[in-house]
Amino acid sequence: MARPLRENDSPPMKTVLRVFSYLKRYPLLASAQLSCAILMTVLVIVYPEVTKKITGEIIPARDFDRLLPLSILAATTFFATNLFNGLRIILNNTFEQKVIFDIRSDLYRKIQRLPMRWFDNKRTGDVMTRVTEDVTAMERVLIDGIEQGLVAVLQVLVVGGYMFLFLDPKLAAVAMIPMPFLAFGAWAYTRTAPERHRKVRRTTSSMNSLLHDNIDGIQQIKTYTREESEHSRFNEASNKVREATLHLMRVWAAYNPSMEFCRNAGYVLVLGFGAWSVMQSPDPKALEEQTGILIAFLVALNMFYEPITRLNQLNQIIQAGRAAGERVFEIVDAEEEVGLDGGKILPEPVRGHVVFDQVRFSYTERIATLKGVTLEAEPGQTVALVGHTGAGKSTIINLLTRFYEYDGGCISVDGIDIKDLRKDSLRGHIGYVTQESFLFNGTVRENLRLANPDASDNEFWEALDIANARDFVEALPEKLETNVGERGVKLSVGEKQRISIARVVLKNPPILLLDEATASVDTQTEKLIQAALERLMTARTSFVIAHRLSTVRNADRIYVLDQGKVIEEGTHDELIDRNGEYARLCRTSLMVEAENEAFA
Secondary structure (H helix, E strand, C coil), rough: CCCCCCCCCCCCCHHHHHHCCCHHHHHHHHHHHHHHHHHHHHCCCCCHHHHHHHHHHHHHHHHHHHHHHHEEEEEEEEHHHHHHHHHHHHHHHHHHHHHHHHHHHHHHHHCCCHHHHHCCCHHHHHHHHHHHHHHHHHHHHHHHHHHHHHHHHHHHHHHHHHHHHHCCCCHHHCCCCCHEEEHHHHHHHHHHHHHHHHHHHHHHHHHHHHHHHHHHHHHHHCCCCCHHHHHHHHHHHHHHHHHHHHHHHHHHCCCEEEHHHHHHHHHHHHHHHHHHHHHHHHHHHHHHHHHHHHHHHHHHHHHHHHHHHHHHHHHHHHHHHHHHHHHHHHCCCCCCCCCCCCCCCCCCCCCCCEEEEEEECCCCCCCCCCCEEEEEECCCCCEEEECCCCHHHHHHHHHCCCCCHHHEEEEECCCCEEEHHHHHHHHCCCEEEEEEEEECCCEHHHHCCCCCCCCHHHHHHHHHHHHHHHHHHHHHCHHCCEEECHCEEECCCHHHHHHHHHHHHHCCCCEEEEEECCCCCCCCCCCHHHHHHHHHHHCCEEEEEEECCCHCCCCCEEEEEEEEEEEEEEEEHHHHCCCHHHHHHCCCCCCHHHEEEEEE
């Protein structure tokens, strides 16, 4: 009884066929490669035929006149075969690289279109393994599936037909005796191989994920002197890869020699039966002719069994490619963000009137993060969001940018439900400054250009001026051309933050989101950033999340959140007069400057 498909299984060969579906994009290359394969395969039968003529006719008759032309014919055939083979390799590699480029491009494009929830449940190292190593494993299916598989199948058919029709059908029938055993072995191996290859891919992905995390967190590892324990963790993950790979190789070590034994048994059967048949010939002339046929048959038999061996080896590669392909197509088949392609465009000019009306949202089914939040920001107003960690402040920003889709209620911008808007239109009018600003591994110019690819150098410097960043950028070794390192590691936290602010200045959005933008800097740097933010917030609708009183006290409206609900709203003075939760926060360490401020 066949094993039922598991949840992550695909029907046999389905994944492989999906890989090959990319081939139809290049019909001319496919046709040219197929033509070369057919021509060189047809030429394969010339040499055994020449061998039959020389050993069965020319040598017994001592016909020197025919020996040279047949030898030249054999040499010409080998030259033509290798010429077509070289051309086929060039075509195949061109073909294969185009297809691999398409797969990687499609995969990366799909990754960019996936929702944030998808990334919440994936490890970065696992995603990177799929884009790099798994796509490379799929590449082997294309190289060997086309270059070896197609030629091998054609060669088996052509040489098999030649043996039956032009040599000796009885010997050909004997040569077929191992075929059921070879077919059964291939079926048995293929039936059990996918899970072994999946385990190799899974363990490799886990090891790469651990490596990625440890490289990112190398400073923490050194700080807590955890080098030895992390080395042990890595060795444990690496050992799982080793064990999975060894198990795979042990099965292959049993399968491949068994198939070789069946093939060699076929040689022995043909040689023994053929020799016995030749010796049955009473006529010396017939004996010589049958000897020539037997020799030619043995030459052809090698050309018949050799591609079968290649097909067995190809089976191993296909199973590895199939396991990798399943992981790649799992991303390709993932559900994309809604609103990427269809929807309304925000009408210009965007005023920035934002309304949350009874908005409900949860990251998980069991725990509600927002429980009917209602708030409003008039055009050009600054709205501060205050509350303990986990109250729902950052979630409000995540919903406004549609990084996540709210479950109930309504969020509107200028009177339009954001679910009806194209996401690029919505996000194109929002500027976002986070607590930990992310800079790409490139130059200052390249990081600024992210916001406005067409900006001039003068615009760059004007934006840096507004962000209080011009002085330190001018002091950098190569100014705008200075490489900031991975995640901006060559700059201080405050410098990275000011470049991020300059980036938002270049974008010039009508809606601004500030999530703890000054939380990780010293007092002096905070003043520079705060001054830059005040200039940036002018005439924009701004949402501010902060634990510093100076950041929120001048807001037009303050909303206090607790456990996913708005429990207070008003100006700073109004909320202090009420002596409620906001006033209590201002008297505690949450508002870090409260001790130095007068609240009445």
